[in-house]
Amino acid sequence: MNVRFAERGTLREVNAYRATESAAAGRSPVTFDLSSNELALPPLPTALAVIEEGLTRxxxxxxxxxxxxxxxxxxxLRLRADEVAVGPGSAGVLQQIxxxxxxxxxEVVYAWPGFDAYPLLVAISGATGVHVPLTSSGEHDLDGIRAAVGARTRVVILCSPHNPTGTVIDRDRLHRFLHALPDHVVTVLDEAYVEFDRGGDPPGTPEVMRAHGNTVVLRTFSKAYGLAGLRVGYAAGPRQVISTVRKTALPFGVTHIAEQAAILSLHSAAELRERLAAVTAAREELTAALRQLGLPVLPSRANFVWLPLPSAAESLARTAATAGVRVRACPGYGVRISVGEAEAHRALLTALGGAARGNWF
Ligand SMILES: Cc1ncc(COP(=O)(O)O)c(C=O)c1O
Known part of the structure; x- marks a missing residue:
């Protein structure tokens, strides 16, 4: 049948979002999925109880x-309610923005490689994405981003800790950068992984917002709080921007269960601290073990690690897959490995340790 319709121009080059490509992993069965930066733990115990109660509604x-x-x-966050917009995951809120x-x-300017959903969400909005390469140490090139901002730029997205490299933008550089941006640009600071930056010094959301009128901070309950399956995240920003962002919300986009679980998660500071300590300790162990195998690993402040192996990303992912471990290959850039169960790390390290070093270099 001849189907006639007009697709929006900006969508033509874009693929629908999907989970990690199986091409790199071949057809091996997946026992451990370390490709999506999920938490290998259930939601916080307090939140679990309210999820069961919500089923009756x-x-x-x-x-x-x-x-x-x-x-x-x-x-x-010590803000006013009209400075916060909640939505179905922080990706959902970014789409609204x-x-x-x-x-x-x-135009929307952001560092690349970056979160896979950015190009898709930008295309859905009708705008054009402008990619600014990361520096060789996996950090944002803030001068390059500033230089890419022009009269057509509406939004700059910064991600700290950055997906996929785990690097952070330090407080002074962030303030200097935001200060130098022209007034017509809104900056979205994506802090999906900020809770894992223990011992770091990320500027608090209210501090960023008060110092720079055009900045929106994006956070999620998917990562540290372990609620990825419930889809809930939020933006905090100036009341004028937030009220506009609410207009593009999908009606009833946040379920009752997600809302209640997120509230209880915010009340569970001690449980959260305990789990963050475990995840960050496992991250450091994984980093050390991979380095012992001779692999390059950037220091990470998130719940994943990044191996800058531009020409061996896919072959490393294939080797991991032989042990039932799925990791995220970014061909031409490197490999991202989420912090997972001890058993997953053991399987991965055994598989990588058994491969010839020449495979990666
Ligand atoms: C940098 C970054 N931002 C946002 C998200 C989206 O998280 P969610 O939509 O689950 O809140 C992710 C998920 O992987 C991410 O890596």
Missing amino acids: LARYPDPTARALTEEIAGH LLALCGEGD
């Missing part, structure tokens, strides 16, 4: 404004 729509969670987050601020002919 599934015939009802959730609160369309997720007011209780919005207020809880605002209290947590881009739809609210950009359209055809506009």
